[in-house]
Amino acid sequence: MTAPLLEVEDLRVDLRTPRGTAHVVNGLSYTVGPGETVAVVGESGSGKSVSVLALLGLLPERTATVTGRALLQGEDLLTMAPERLRRVRGPGVGMVFQDPMTSLNPVLTVGRQLTEGLRAHGPVSKAAARARAVELLGEVGLPDPGRAVDRYPHELSGGMRQRVVIAMALANSPALLVADEATTALDVTVQAQIIDLVERLQAEQGTGVIWITHDLGVVAGIADRVLVMYGGRCVEDGTVDDVLERPVHPYTRGLLGALPDLATADDADLATIPGTPPAPTDLPAGCVFWPRCPVRGDARCETEQPPLAVVGAGGGELPHRAATWCAEGEAS
């Protein structure tokens, strides 16, 4: 097994809020190998975005406390000097943010922002950088890239902006690509085009990918590994086949049961998960999911936090793990 590209160990993020400390990420550990795609799925507010923002030192310094380790090619991102971290962003880690407008400068043309990124990390002539910018915009499926390169962000539609941000993240051929809801705003045909592009990059350059999304269909297509988050914890992880076809954790099962199916529309109602997710300032004792859990089949559910333990057919390189006291009913 090759050395992992990214190794995250016991990542914890606390954010200070006027209502008290929000425990947004609570002990997250995972690895991303070269060429591997790890999909992070989970309820809105479960800490998916915060957990990757923490890696890149992008949380507000005054209110955020980040602990744990995050080794990118052996170097700890969490203790890295800010100057070094800035240089790592780009060629080391390319990030597509959830809100495209925040990562675009409204007063610079799209091309200017792309070429700046290109030229900041290596000697590239202006003309070459521009040509590369046009090429990148074409690759992410922007119509008329030669013209779009001279537009300002506000002149583009939301979906077009999103694609510009993706192009920026890919500009320096990063070793690790972090895509936070990168294709959520796009329609399926363009989404397919972008997934194609990322898969090609992975094959050619061994890019590791963290793909955060709500769309389990996308996960099924691109992920090698899936990490299911709930209440700032990983409640289940494993290979994409294990997690999506043989889910163990009641939350994962609920999530999959709630999906309408394109092929088989029947008249039955969709399964739902009643209730609302916990506030990170006020996490329940015991299992984070218990207030909404339909199983709750163990005395420890409400008092003791279940550890992430291997379930199913044992270890292997990518074990299937879940954090629940009631794992017997698996693969049913």
Add this chain to the structure above:
Amino acid sequence: MTQLPAPGATPAAPPPAEPLPTTTPARPRWRETLGLLARNPTAAVSATVLVLIVLVAVFDETLAPYGPNEQDPSLQLQPPSRDHPFGTDEFGRDVFSRVILGAGTSLRVGFLSVAFALVVGTLIGLVAGYYGRWVDDTLMRLMDVLFAFPAVLLAIAIVAIRGAGPANAILAIGIVYVPIFARVTRASVLGVREEVYVRASRSVGASDWRLITRHVLPNAAPPIIVQTSVSLAFAVLAEAALSFLGLGPRRPNPSWGLMLADGRGFIEQAWWYAVFPGLAIVVTVLCFNLLGDGLRDVLDPRQRTLMAGGGR
């Protein structure tokens, strides 16, 4: 593959009502705003001081130890003492009493002129922002022209045409501030007008009047409220400036600006004559400004969600 129960399987039966998060009690917005304001120390102190100043202005006659024009020729330009804490002026009048009695004039001019600007400016901004197109173009060009004049010059011109006196000072200062309120309101309305909830109300058939009064104005109000506080500061200053130039309230009635103007001539022999009215102006202006800053923080929706513990 799911074991979750599907609520509401029978079409006729509504699913069980969901329990709601019980963390936040139902509380009207303005109460919340006041609560947040109280937790902002500078704003809270400023608001308290302003309330005191207003109380002083209201109960001026009871509070002032001497009448406004009670002269004692034997006590001209006396320094502060037990009997006259702020000293006396060149006619032997008590500066302390005159500062108290002048508060009413200064504040009245401030409040009335800002009230005028608020009503007229907000109305113009509202109409311009809501209806847009040529209405907007016409009204805002007009405001631009008005705004292009230096404020004091405009006020002087108005007073020059209509004559000096408190009423004209109010009108002059008010007119100067109309474009500011119009602009602030218009900008705010432009944002709110495009909000989905406004379209949603239109989609159920709400009239323009209803949309403006129930949805647009209340949601566009925060920047206008902030502007009101800040403008009050400037209006008190402007009143002082006009009085200073002899264009405001007339002697011998006390007003802070007038006293400042008169005291200036004696600044070397009797510093207290100008300094105390000046101080009154500074404190009032500062408090309105600080309150405006506090309101800006508290009324900013982003700030609000952060302080209330995050929206979504």
Add this chain to the structure above:
Amino acid sequence: MTSPAEQEVLVSARGLEVHFPVRSGGALRRTTGALRAVDGVDLDVYRGETLGLVGESGCGKSTLGNALLRLVPPTGGTVTFDGLDVTAMGRKQLRELRRRAGMVFQDPFASLDPRRTVAQTVSEPLEVHGLHPGRQARAARVRELLELVGLDAGVAARYPHEFSGGQRQRVGIARALAGEPDFLVCDEAIASLDVSVQAQVLNLLRRLQRQLGLTLLFISHDLSAVRHVSDRIAVMYLGRVVEVGPAAAVAAEPQMPYARALLSAVPVPHPELERSRQRIVLRGDVPSPARVPSGCRFRTRCPDVFEPCPDVDPVLQPVGSAPGHLAACHLHGVVGAPVQRAEPGAPVGAGDPAS
């Protein structure tokens, strides 16, 4: 479901157009062209059905939904609602339309006025239309509506920021239902909700439809959700409905190349299926609605483009085996209006201008 032919049409669009002026930059802001957001839509919505409307971002779905309710003024064509011409409605009729046709918006965080309580929001249509007059009657009706959408009646006094996304969307639905409408346009009503909450809202919409006999236009880019709730599906491309038919037929056997590409690109949450799925990846530029290609508007990206495509604008024609399945594509016979060209001797399409 009964066959469409026997059903009564509730809302109908014929040649519907919504063109927005394109202005040049600079101070003069001259109108330099038209952005054809909706460009000749023919569509019928039958009473009591759910019609799903899909298509890529910017193809005009929302604009069409708004134009059907005259929330955006159409610039051409006609819309009829229950036999009445919507485009010609006067003030009074328009108000009645607003009562009889409601809208549920995409973002539940933006569509509720943050300064008004749930009760004020839900009772607004009642006040506007003078329904259930009297404070107590209105309050009772609000309670009834909240219970209908699965909320506790006790929440009436609360403000939107105290609710989760799914709960807010329920409030939005309650508001849309207050006037007892016949027709509801749901514009991306589940798009911004969590997966587990989407299911709640989808179930609710289906239950309400059956219970109240509503007619729904369900706009969404989530094809699985559309398939789940819809009786029929319409596919839009660049301002035009290019395929429409029974949901099962459109989902299983799309007949127009764009619809095929669209449906093939829908990811399914089953890794094995997903890996073996044949995606049709479209190439070529996505045209702007301000510069619609001549002839078939899909021809710049169509994998099956052939000679008549640039010259003849295809119209909807019966395709496939299911009754009521229509598609606008020359692969099913060249039918449509030949493109008017400036130069003489322009090629003329084989079909007759059918309209």
